[in-house]
Amino acid sequence: MTGWTRQDIPRARSAVTEPVAAGMESFAQAWASAIIGTSYVPMTKAEVVDHLRGLTELLVEALLADTFRTSAAHEVGIRLVEAHFTGTETLDRTIQLMGDELLTELGRDTEPHLRSRIAALQGSLSAGYAQSLRERTLDEQEAIREAVLDARDHAEAALRASEARFRAVFAEAAIGMGISDTDGNILEVNQSLQDMLGYPASELRQRNLRSLMHPADAESVWGFYEQLLHGERDHFRVEKRFNRRDGEAVWTHLTISLVRDDDGQPAYQVAMVEDVTDRHLLQNRLRYQALHDPLTTLPNRALFLERLSKAFDGAAGTRIGLCYLDLDGFKVINDSLGHDIGDQLLVAVANRLDESVAGDGRLVARMGGDEFVILIEGSSGTQSIVDIADRVLYSLTGPIRIDGHELSVSASIGLVEREINGTTSADLMRDADITLYWAKADGKSRWALYDPERNAREVARFTLSATMPAALENDEFYVDYQPLVRLEDSKVLGVEALVRWQHPEFGRLAPDRFIELAEETGLIVPLGRWVLRQACRQARRWLDAFGDATPFVSVNLAVRQSRDPALVNDVKSILEEFALPPHLLQLELTESAIMGTADEPLEALRQLSGMGVRIAIDDFGTGYSNLAYLKHLPVHELKIAGSFMEGMRAADGADPVDAKIVSTLVSLAHALGLTVTAEGVETPSQAERLRKIGCDSGQGWLFARPGRPDQIEVLF
Template sequence: MPGRNVGADAHHRGGRPEAPRPGTGAGACSACGAPPDTEAERLAAALRASESRFRAAFSDAGIGMALIDSDDLLIEGNPVFAAMLGREVAELPGMHIHQVIEPEEPSRSRYRELVRGERDRMRAEKRLKHRGGREVWGRVTVSLIRDGAGDPYYTMVMVEDVTERRQLGDRLAYQALHDPLTRLPNRTLFYERLEGAFKPDGRDGPGADGERRIGLCHVDLDGFAAVNETLGHHVGDQLLVAVAARLEHGFARDGQQLVARLGGDEFAVLVTGSAGHQQLTRLAADLMEVLERPFEVAGHRLTVTASIGVVERPVHGSTPTDLVRDADSTLSWSKSDGRARWTLYDRDRGADQLARHLLATELRPAVERGEFTVEYQPLVGLADGAVRGAEALVRWNHPRYGLLPPDRFIPLAEESGAIVALGKWVLEESCRQARQWLDGFPGQPVLVSVNLAPRQIWDSDVVADVAEVLERTGLPAALLQLEITESALLGPGGRPLQSLQALADMGVRIAIDDFGTGYSNLAYLSRLPVHALKLDATFIEAFRESAPGADGRRRAADEQIVGAMVQLAHALGLTVTAEGIEHAAQAERLRQTGCDTAQGWYYARPGGPEAIAAILRDRSR
């Protein structure tokens, strides 16, 4: 065994063992050359042969090998081990192990346990210190060699070169965490850093995590799609690379600020350990200034702007999901407010948006659950005060928010498309109720006026829907009026006009709601299948009684405008309804202009169908 000769020679070298030496021959007597004739001599010969085989294996091994003494000094290493370090074999003896292998924990602690004899073997993947600075990684196996008494004697190190595999793994890991175009950290790495920033930092004391703050600037380039469309995607890609380089150079801070590309033309600057709102708003302003400087890309001088959503808050009480959601919402506010600006998250605005989102998602199920009701406001003849009709106004009896007026959910229903199902329900409910009024008061026919959303014309067969509802409820077509806004008629001709014409041909009345607030083409009006105009309430302001400080000239001008519109409508064979009547003086002055009908709180607030029935009952007496 090599350990015996190493031990024998150690006493002559101050206690440090040498490498096992090869044997001196086949075991002949050194004095006379006679063959060995004792058992001891035969064992010595076998030992020398074993050492010779060990020497050959040690020197010719295809992996790195080294022997280390109890003082952590190299006794010797084989040629492969020397090559891994960029050294010659002769340089290795006497070098400390930490001069050739990085001593990181926890492998260093396990190695000390092995040297003390507390373990016999350990394995680790370590970085070797190459003389030329080249990166070399080895899978290291360290085995303890004990002496005859079982005590630690020296260690044997075997090293397999895994540099290529390690570098391949590093490349794959890098590619998994970085954007291939810009080389910035990607969405995955961004979320890893974000999650890490929210983990407890281990400080003692109450509220320690509550002292930490975090900030995020969510950046989106304005008009980037136009670059791709006009100059080509190759120019767009080069612009993204230039933007990324400018952001990384100006705003990346190791351990403090991460600049990442989230996808497309969206970037993020994550600030861990934020100092407060002012730091983030200054950062957003600096981002805008840096990005607004022209870019020279592929022979083009390009100027871009950015919209930025800014969120800054304590780590305590928030989550990564909250932070990203609010940053995304705030970015949307920046774009809707005009682009080329930064916007700081506002909790009240965020709560309102969240409520809008919840309402939007609940609209369709609410129709199926029957949570909507219809109230009616009478349309009164200005000449005689008789009820000529009633406008149907939908309300949402929300289980959490109570009774919601139309302006809280109708825009959401139009955006989401739920207005089609809701509008059809309102139409049928209103026609059914109008038929009940007709049956109860046959001598006082009352039309019902129902609002028709533009998407009901575009996203459904509204003509078929109306025909089915009239047939199912038994309401005469002449007692149904459909109100549509001017904006719905301003688009290109075609389907809307065809649908309105078909409805008019059925005998249904068509009214233009909020007339005068759009871009009315009066000549065009004469060719529309329209029966009535409803003047917007803003025009009716002019018919209030004069108040101190009122602008008499403007009031007189508005009165003349209303009078002219009434005369024009009558000339075209249309009736006119005034909305928003609040006082008797308004009603009287509108009557004098020739206005036909009116509605407003002066006559009645919107209410249940029994309120209309009560008015009809009183007039029948």
């Protein structure tokens, strides 16, 4: 026996299911078959299987863990080297087997997130393997270097034996070794170095070390070498590329040590060269896989962010541009035609993007899903990225044919272009994401350019939306009132309640700044209920003060309020709370809202009308009314939109078209038994024309601007 036991490998702590256990055993057997013979190890086949069984358990435990970590794979790579699995094919076969068979053996090959975990485990195992092998090699190199230096320090009596040992080490070493004088002239090389570089010893002895330097060597290599020649350092170690005699490149770990004479002066150089080409190519392959999208082969998010970060290292005044792109309607194609068609579509789009944008300083990357990004380094200004965005949109106009399907796809693009000074990569990404959202909101199949003013408005809008619930609790809202005046005798018939927001940061806000937000967030229902209570409370005070001369209060009702099942009960309870007669309350709905009202909300309006509450259609004439349907609605009043009043404002005569429209609307309302209020009345000539047309009442700045109750009640 070899002395190796199972206790060397820690067992997985968590239990596994029988299918997973069987898959692990099968994988361990396959793993052993794959790597036996690639390295010399002092184990029997059964011991190899047993050893790999323990490593398989570590890999599977990490793969299936709730919290994914790659450290176990790193440890597996180290333990392979510790067990002497150091052959050049051992790692390649292990990595390939993990990718091809591990998920299949476990019966989990249909789970995409495990596929990405496998890739991460492959990389971590390779890193652990490379680290352990490098440390092992460095230990060997250090031992050799100490043997070389030891030869100088031995007594004269032991010199011949020391030289014999060095010659044996030198000639038989698995790594390449060479000796040169202080001028770099090669004096001696071993067989390993000859095989590595493809030159015979006779030819290498005629060359100088400098002739072997690669033009792509880092400047630091030459700097270290000059320091060594001048005796400023005793050795240095670098990763370096050489060209073989046949022109092929060979990557090495190079260590050059200085041998001094008895006076301490530089006498010789000893070079130790390890061929790490396979390892270097593997690392390059793994890096490529880590930085490129496997589907489209485009750079992925990681490589894009790396390039973006480097772009900000440019000189002051350098400009940068970003196009953030999202495909319109991709989800529908992907869901209806299948993921295979969707993937092929993404590949086709990626090719078109790459072809249309190709150029120096430009990078096209896939961020994930159907999102792509284009980085333009050293852009010449806003127009340059606008031109690129136009080219991208044009490149996507033609149909894409996939498996008999002719697919059309468009894109929304967010554009940001600016100097790198005063901004960061995070700022650039955030603003590009914002503009992408704008492009989609503006209708898709277009680009949107970042606008600081629009962004400030959007931020303010978000702030209002976020602070609105607390504002209602903190009594930041209040109600102004504007009178509805009878045109015949200027008597105040009603007042409209208009909610305002006294924002602690933005000051006094009109309804157009927050009502839409309230509807989007659902706060319109409690806000509308609060306005209704305030209006009814004020109406009750006016009723106590003015008796029969009290005007009705008109409260706007949002669409979501009209569909609230509790609407009727809310109105009824509020009227009862303030003992307010129902005829002193009017509820206003927009034309589009009331015409699109379904049966349930319409029944609620009928109940309210039956209670005696007045119902009015606000902004009438701006929607698409079904006039036949109108006569069946529980409506008491039409309020004609202020846009029709503009043509009736001039003192020298009304616009005949607007006048005719208003006259027709008034006649229609009267024919249906409804009263009519004209909104936006600002001049006496307007009021007189409306009175002659037959309009019942008017509302506008001519009579009074919206104000507090004490400002309005003087008009009663």
